[in-house]
Amino acid sequence: DTEVTQTPKHLVMGMTNKKSLKCEQHMGHRAMYWYKQKAKKPPELMFVYSYEKLSINESVPSRFSPECPNSSLLNLHLHALQPEDSALYLCASSPWGGQTNEKLFFGSGTQLSVL
């Protein structure tokens, strides 16, 4: 299994809703990432978990809350989002602790629309 699986593929939510994005990998990878990608823009790093510990938080607003319950799962909890948070949210993993020379494996993303 060489896949990173993200669910749901599409999500529409109101500004008062609470929802969660889920990411799963069974490659034994020890680093997992959340990226945000606006239309026609490159991905922007949000969070990195290395060995299930949050190692990078790129000054993301608190309405985004990551969680890594175990080495195979990564969640992104969403609450009180704004319309400008509408984007493609990408999960990725890499084999070791997240060193630069590792290959990133990306999921196909969750397309989020905030109304």
Add this chain to the structure above:
Amino acid sequence: AQSVTQPDIHITVSEGASLELRCNYSYGATPYLFWYVQSPGQGLQLLLKYFSGDTLVQGIKGFEAEFKRSQSSFNLRKPSVHWSDAAEYFCAVGDYGGSQGNLIFGKGTKLSVKP
């Protein structure tokens, strides 16, 4: 600070023609360089990477890239483009010995392929 420039926002080539996508980087030392491809609504897939050694790097899907330190460039090439190559291409640079979370992406080049 590191930066990556992809001068071409959109390129159109005919199927079967050769392709070169440009990437220039700004970095004080030897960088880690990557090319990723993204099909619409999908995650990113690594095409190839350069860390050291041979400056001509072979990747998947028939792509190659050449690192030219004197020009601070890492251009992506393919001798004969297929319609399935139509996608967005991102060049990225990372810190030597740093974290994948520190990858800096260029703004991307959209490739269209005409029959």
